Amino acid sequence: MKTNLKKIIILAFWLTIWEIVSLIINREIYLPSPICTFKSLIGLLVESETYLILIASTYRTLLGIILSCIFGILLGFICGMNKFLYDIINPVVLVIRSTPIVSIIILAIIWLKSTYVPIFSSLLMCFPVIFTNISTGIKNTDKKLLEVCNIYNITGFNKIKSIYFHSIIPYIHSAIISTIGIAWKATSAAEVLSMPKYSIGTNLFYAKAYLEPQLLFAWTILIVVLSSIFEKTYVKVFKYDKTK
Template sequence: MKAPLILPYPHTVLVRLCELAGTALFWKSFCITLLRVILAFIISVLAGFCLGLLSADYKLFNSFLQFPLNVIRVTPIIAFILIALFWFKSGTVPVVIATVMSLPVMVTACEKGFERNAENIEKLFKANSYGFTGFYAFRYIRFPSALPAILSGAESSFGLCWKVVAAGEVLSVPRFAAGTLMQKAQVHLDTADVLAVTAVLVIVSSLCQWFLKILINKFSSKKGEKAL
């Protein structure tokens, strides 16, 4: 059965992909989408690091933080996007929502990393006996111990940022965005265009996550060599 509207032929999608790849708008949209992902990722990592550290050190702050984090976890992404459309510009909405949705991942990872368990307490006790206190204890004891959990959380957060930014762009329709290309193609019933943009989005996202994983592995190995 010929139904190109429902499922176009692979060669049709490939032809449309080549045609789209020859336009400046296509690559500009993907570059700006990538910038949104990177910005949301950086903000979520920095905010998650600070909140996770405070949550691990202060029980009262931890109790206070659990409610908003649980609300974020159980609320559908689309609900946050629709609310954010009232408050922010269309180009800002994907960044804000991606930051909010990935924040619980980073906070939880950092909190577990900095948690004062028996092993960490023993290390800090030994450090204090050698005169390592305050900043030096944090730099040489707590941070290296928490690093594996932080890097794992960062990797998960980056993948989530890609998904949320794309969803946010489809609904907020900023001027330049990969999600906007998909939305306009869907409105005009261009299934081949939707699949072509989706394919590139998956490839670019996978390459970025692969590159981030390489950086994380190299960073972890260097830290391990220094520790030895």
């Protein structure tokens, strides 16, 4: 109860700051007030097309996360076990991590259909996080446990299941939690540039083009809420404690 009250007070504080700054600027085109933004948000939520847009963007984001997990966990595990392969793959991962998201999106627009651009961009932005976490988890496996396996001749799949798998579980959870926010950012940015038919990013672009900042804020709030829902759902389903 106290925690919820604290959250409400914090939210009220920042809404008040937002309202004060908006009144000082006194130009809705620069910074719409919370009330104006809330009205636009309600207007979006009563339109049926909004939910098609949310579903489409959620699908792209979720698919990007799933693909990054598949490739990141698989390659991260293999490279964590084999230093030679890690030395080969890691430079590519570093290049991907250092490449600006805009460059990735533009290349994706050249290569792919508009609906696949956000998925590809989300995949590439999330993959390095997953790969690095998993390979680090494998390398940090307790050496004493590995010695016990050698003593009792535990090899192959049993060794992977008993030692390595349990060792990387916290790293998997941490990586996925980190990639949820990244995936939503990458997907939305890619949608702004590639403009698939049903997407939040396309509507962000239209809000900017038609000088409707209140709509831009409203769509942004929806992105933040969806990202938060993703994270809280994952934490609850897998009972992951982020404080550990």
